[in-house]
Amino acid sequence: MSAGALLRRVAAVRTPDGAVLHAVVDGSDDAPVTLVLAHGWTLAQAAWDDVAELVTPRVAAGELRLIRYDQRGHGRSTWRSPTSPGHASEVAELAIDQLGADLGELIDQLAPTGPVVLAGHSMGGMTIMCLAAARAELFGERVRGVALVSTSAGDLAPAGKTAAERLQLKLTPGVVTVAISAARTLERMRRLLPPTNPRHQKLVRELLYGADATDEMVIAGAEIMHASTVRAFAAFYPALGRHDKRRHLTALRNVPVEILVGDSDQLTPQRHSRQLAEALPDAALHVAERTGHMLPQERAQLVAEAIERLLVAATAGRAAA
Amino acid sequence: MTSTLETHPTDSGRPAGAVREVSVAIIGSGFAGLGMAIALERRGQTDFVVLERADDVGGTWRDNTYPGAACDVQSNLYSFSFAQNPDWGRSYSEQPEIQAYLQATADRFDVRRHCVFGADVTAARWDDAAQRWLVSTTAGEFRARVLISAAGALADPACPDIPGLDTFAGTVMHSARWNSSHDLTGERVAVIGTGASAVQLVPAIQPIVASIAVYQRTPAWVVPRTDHPVQPWTRRLYRLVPGLQNAIRGFLYLFREFLVIGMAKNRRFLEPVERLAKAHLHRQVRDPKLRRALTPDYTIGCKRILISNDYFPAVAAPNAELVTAGLAEIRPHSVVTTDGVERPTETIVLATGFHVTDLPIAGKIRGRDGRTLADVWSHGMGSNRSTAVAGFPNLFLLVGPNVGVGHTSMVYMIESQVAYVDDALKTMDAEGLAVLETTLEAQEAWRSLIARKSRGTVWLAGGCASWYLDRHGHNTTLWPDFTFRFRKLTRTLDRENYVGIPAGTQHPEVAA
Ligand SMILES: Cc1cc2nc3c(=O)[nH]c(=O)nc-3n(C[C@H](O)[C@H](O)[C@H](O)COP(=O)(O)OP(=O)(O)OC[C@H]3O[C@@H](n4cnc5c(N)ncnc54)[C@H](O)[C@@H]3O)c2cc1C
Numbered sequence: 001m002s003a004g005a006l007l008r009r010v011a012a013v014r015t016p017d018g019a020v021l022h023a024v025v026d027g028s029d030d031a032p033v034t035l036v037l038a039h040g041w042t043l044a045q046a047a048w049d050d051v052a053e054l055v056t057p058r059v060a061a062g063e064l065r066l067i068r069y070d071q072r073g074h075g076r077s078t079w080r081s082p083t084s085p086g087h088a089s090e091v092a093e094l095a096i097d098q099l100g101a102d103l104g105e106l107i108d109q110l111a112p113t114g115p116v117v118l119a120g121h122s123m124g125g126m127t128i129m130c131l132a133a134a135r136a137e138l139f140g141e142r143v144r145g146v147a148l149v150s151t152s153a154g155d156l157a158p159a160g161k162t163a164a165e166r167l168q169l170k171l172t173p174g175v176v177t178v179a180i181s182a183a184r185t186l187e188r189m190r191r192l193l194p195p196t197n198p199r200h201q202k203l204v205r206e207l208l209y210g211a212d213a214t215d216e217m218v219i220a221g222a223e224i225m226h227a228s229t230v231r232a233f234a235a236f237y238p239a240l241g242r243h244d245k246r247r248h249l250t251a252l253r254n255v256p257v258e259i260l261v262g263d264s265d266q267l268t269p270q271r272h273s274r275q276l277a278e279a280l281p282d283a284a285l286h287v288a289e290r291t292g293h294m295l296p297q298e299r300a301q302l303v304a305e306a307i308e309r310l311l312v313a314a315t316a317g318r319a320a321a
Numbered sequence: 322m323t324s325t326l327e328t329h330p331t332d333s334g335r336p337a338g339a340v341r342e343v344s345v346a347i348i349g350s351g352f353a354g355l356g357m358a359i360a361l362e363r364r365g366q367t368d369f370v371v372l373e374r375a376d377d378v379g380g381t382w383r384d385n386t387y388p389g390a391a392c393d394v395q396s397n398l399y400s401f402s403f404a405q406n407p408d409w410g411r412s413y414s415e416q417p418e419i420q421a422y423l424q425a426t427a428d429r430f431d432v433r434r435h436c437v438f439g440a441d442v443t444a445a446r447w448d449d450a451a452q453r454w455l456v457s458t459t460a461g462e463f464r465a466r467v468l469i470s471a472a473g474a475l476a477d478p479a480c481p482d483i484p485g486l487d488t489f490a491g492t493v494m495h496s497a498r499w500n501s502s503h504d505l506t507g508e509r510v511a512v513i514g515t516g517a518s519a520v521q522l523v524p525a526i527q528p529i530v531a532s533i534a535v536y537q538r539t540p541a542w543v544v545p546r547t548d549h550p551v552q553p554w555t556r557r558l559y560r561l562v563p564g565l566q567n568a569i570r571g572f573l574y575l576f577r578e579f580l581v582i583g584m585a586k587n588r589r590f591l592e593p594v595e596r597l598a599k600a601h602l603h604r605q606v607r608d609p610k611l612r613r614a615l616t617p618d619y620t621i622g623c624k625r626i627l628i629s630n631d632y633f634p635a636v637a638a639p640n641a642e643l644v645t646a647g648l649a650e651i652r653p654h655s656v657v658t659t660d661g662v663e664r665p666t667e668t669i670v671l672a673t674g675f676h677v678t679d680l681p682i683a684g685k686i687r688g689r690d691g692r693t694l695a696d697v698w699s700h701g702m703g704s705n706r707s708t709a710v711a712g713f714p715n716l717f718l719l720v721g722p723n724v725g726v727g728h729t730s731m732v733y734m735i736e737s738q739v740a741y742v743d744d745a746l747k748t749m750d751a752e753g754l755a756v757l758e759t760t761l762e763a764q765e766a767w768r769s770l771i772a773r774k775s776r777g778t779v780w781l782a783g784g785c786a787s788w789y790l791d792r793h794g795h796n797t798t799l800w801p802d803f804t805f806r807f808r809k810l811t812r813t814l815d816r817e818n819y820v821g822i823p824a825g826t827q828h829p830e831v832a833a
Contacts, residue, residue, distance in 0.1 A: 011531075
């Protein structure tokens with residue numbers, strides 16, 4: 001690679017069931033380590049932009065290859081191919097395990113060799129746990145480090161007999177189908193409140209962000225979410241509720257893990273990260289103050305530092321091996 | 322580098338020396354050259370040649386073979402009025418069908434026998450003593466009483482001046498010089514430009530390439546395309562009911578002419594069109610960031626309005642990327658933008674348009690005082706009725722300055738001009754004139770007419786830089802009014818604006 005320029009290519013990763021995942025690969029193919037960033041529910045790879053910018057000097061220096069991608073049904077990535085069997089029922093039976101399989105496929109196709117560090121935010125963290133549960137052999141030899149940001153190993157429904165729990169129980173597949181068919185109506189309603197609308201932003205801020213978040217962060221986040229489909233919202237909602245990998249985390253004990261969470265996260269409150277830290281005694285846990293669910297935006301520096309520690313460990317391990 | 326940028330290979334295998342004498346020489350065999358040839362042939366004037374640098378008729382529709390090439394005006398309107406085709410397969414035909422139509426029309430009116438293919442006109446000089454045009458071509462020399470240039474306004478591909486383009490190790494091709502033997506399947510492709518050709522070819526190649534980066538300087542307004550197959554019963558009806566296709570053509574013509582009200586008269590009338598384009602973008606692109614990048618900052622109509630239903634989905638596809646950073650340089654295996662990002666690339670497609678305000682043919686035609694048309698036009702392309710130029714006797718231009726239209730069929734303008742030139746030729750014959758030449762006064766009157774009509778139009782006041790304007794910011798390419806007004810002004814020769822020299826003398830007549 002010639003000096004001064006940052007290599008970038010777009011890759012479309014086709015999964016065995018015909019979904020096409022949009023990935024952006026930055027850096028040279030012979031960089032010593034690859035970082036893969038997995039985003040959260042109703043977001044897209046752009047949610048990682050601030051962190052990506054902080055690690056870009058490493059990419060430009062040839063020390064790192066960075067892969068950002070859109071999870072299926074999010075951003076530019078498609079759902080299962082319409083011609084593949086079971087297309088119609090995809091939404092109803094969708095599990096986060098599918099996202100774990102997608103991540104595995106992406107690693108196989110875009111980073112078939114060399115050390116890899118994975119970072120997942122929210123549903124992206126769950127994606128990594130699912131991959132660890134399904135393909136434990138990857139962790140240690142290939143995957144050399146994992147950052148779990150604002151995420152959970154399961155039990156997402158709050159304890160107690162709240163309305164949300166009752167709603168979750170109601171979200172049987174039948175109800176989901178109805179939710180999808182109502183998608184158009186919902187979507188039209190959402191259009192009435194564009195991300196530039198102050199009421200829209202207030203909603204987003206209260207749900208996702210902590211006290212220190214700037215308006216720019218909230219607008220950027222609202223825009224990314226605005227771009228996602230109601231279908232992605234509805235399809236993954238029950239899947240998130242069903243996600244439970246609390247007893248399948250053993251593979252993650254083989255690699256350094258950094259766990260990060262905001263103290264005012266409402267979607268995946270602190271206790272989820274503490275649970276993770278208990279299950280992974282060697283992992284480092286960081287609780288960021290005055291911070292909500294959007295850690296990669298709100299505390300990009302903190303997240304980037306955790307990732308850099310993992311990158312250093314991953315390549316040091318290789319040098320020693 | 323393998324490249325398709327050069328013009329057609331020229332064939333100079335013919336014996337030089339012998340000069341062929343003809344009454345009329347026509348340069349080019351596109352819609353304009355063919356239309357002119359057919360007009361002459363139909364009235365029994367058979368002493369003419371059509372000089373064509375390529376090896377077939379068709380012009381634009383012979384050259385633009387890129388995937389997805391099609392017309393943007395309904396075929397019922399974008400065709401000769403005297404040669405309607407009841408068999409169009411789609412409302413907006415694709416390139417192969419239009420080319421087949423032009424070939425069939427050339428055969429039907431038996432003008433192919435007048436065509437000299439492989440005849441690239443390299444120079445044309447007015448010999449004042451002999452009162453003849455001396456035309457040098459790669460297929461020999463010709464002497465003609467009258468020269469008609471129908472060399473096309475969108476015939477010579479413009480290649481952007483990007484540092485390093487010539488060092489590129491992969492394939493470079495211009496949309497108008499497509500290399501169909503080069504397979505793009507699985508390649509990393511860069512498309513430079515987002516004009517009318519790009520909007521057609523990007524969705525056509527996106528599904529087969531590994532990845533596609535679309536390099537955009539200025540976004541275009543895009544409205545939905547109402548394309549549909551023509552039903553067999555409709556075709557039968559066209560054959561059975563005389564005048565039906567003409568009526569539809571007339572309706573399409575009128576409908577499109579309404580756009581002129583917004584573009585040239587009162588821009589308020591463009592607002593609904595702009596709303597339509599915005600809604601189209603909104604429906605097809607969800608990501609607000611991408612949407613912003615695709616939203617023009619100028620009034621709709623300032624640049625050519627594009628029509629497409631699959632362009633936006635193609636640039637938002639999983640294997641696509643819209644790049645808005647400027648081009649910095651091209652390296653042997655990559656394209657680098659000004660933000661320092663380098664994208665590995667195997668094929669570069671230049672969808673960068675044509676030499677429009679600097680027509681190459683103008684540099685080849687020399688008038689009475691030895692200066693080329695390009696010299697005379699260095700301060701802007703001047704003419705009388707967009708067709709004749711003072712100092713260039715017996716020369717007529719088809720699709721010259723200020724004939725262009727973006728909202729309707731160019732064939733309407735071409736047929737208007739053909740009728741005008743034909744009337745000029747008939748006038749020369751009737752009056753026994755050897756020479757016919759327009760005046761500077763007529764040119765000045767035409768210039769100020771165009772300037773007056775252009776004032777306040779969307780092309781000048783819409784807030785964009787387009788290929789419609791020359792480097793001085795003057796409109797020298799578009800007809801800035803209703804097209805029926807152009808037809809009215811060119812219905813017959815404005816004899817008062819010409820000076821004639823009777824055959825057998827060297828002296829102009831006493832002012833007409
Ligand atoms: C991709 C594309 C799509 C278009 N779609 C539309 C549309 O939908 N509607 C519309 O109205 N218009 C459209 N146009 C504009 C189109 O160019 C005109 O409609 C029309 O085809 C022009 O015909 P012409 O005969 O003036 O020029 P051309 O078709 O360009 O023909 C010029 C001919 O002159 C020859 N020639 C040039 N220089 C020389 C020389 N020195 N010596 C010998 N021969 C020479 C060329 O080889 C060519 O054959 C489109 C143009 C392009 C490029």
